[in-house]
Amino acid sequence: MPKGLLVKLLLLVAIGAGMGAIAQIMLSPGRAPAVMFQPSGWSLLTDDEQKTLLPLADKWEDMGSIQQEKWRAIARKYPSLPLREQQKIQRRMTRWAGAAPEQRAIARQKFQRYKKKKPEEQERVRSAWRSHQTAKKQDTPVFSPSGNERPVNDGAVVKESENGSSFPQPDSGPATESPRIENEK
Secondary structure, eight states, X not given: OOHHHHHHHHHHHHHHHHHHHHHHHHTOTTSOOSSOOOOOTGGGSOHHHHHHTGGXXXXXXXXXXXXXXXXXXXXXXXXXXXXXXXXXXXXXXXXXXXXXXXXXXXXXXXXXXXXXXXXXXXXXXXXXHHHHHHHHHHTOOOOOTTSSEEEOTTSOEEEEOTTSOEEEEOOOOOOSSOOOOTTOO
C-alpha cells in the first residue's frame, strides 16, 4: 500500500474516532445535550404582554425585532390607556394580524409616503381621512374638499380633470388603520 494513502487512511480513522469521542462526551447519560433549544420569542414576553398582544401570537415569530419591540412598547403602555383606546388598539391589532402580507406592505408604503409630506399636507390628508371615516360610518359617499376627487373600491382616489375625465391617483393617506379588507363591514 502506498505510504501517502496509508497516512490519509490513518488520519481519517483518527478524526472519526475523535468525533465519536466528542459526541459521546456531549451526549453521555445524565448530561444535558450541548445544543440547547432556545425558547421562542413569544415565550420571552411577560404574561401581560402576551395577553395584550394575543392577536399577534401566530405572526410573532415572523416579525422582525424592530416590529416586535414596537409592539412590546405598545403593550407596556396599554394598561395605563383609557378603555376606549385599549379597544381601538385591540381592533387595529386584530385587523393587522388578519391582513395579508401584501396588504401590510402596502400600508407601510403609504405610511412612509405620508411621513415624507410637509406638515400642512399631512394635516390635509388627516382631515380628508377623518371625513372619510365619518362618512363611512354614515354610509354616505365621500367627496374631497376640492370637489374633484372621489374614493374607489381599491383604496385609490379617482381625480376628475377639468374636462370630466377621471384617472386614478394613489391614496397616500395615513396608515392609522390597517388596510381595508374587502367584504368587511
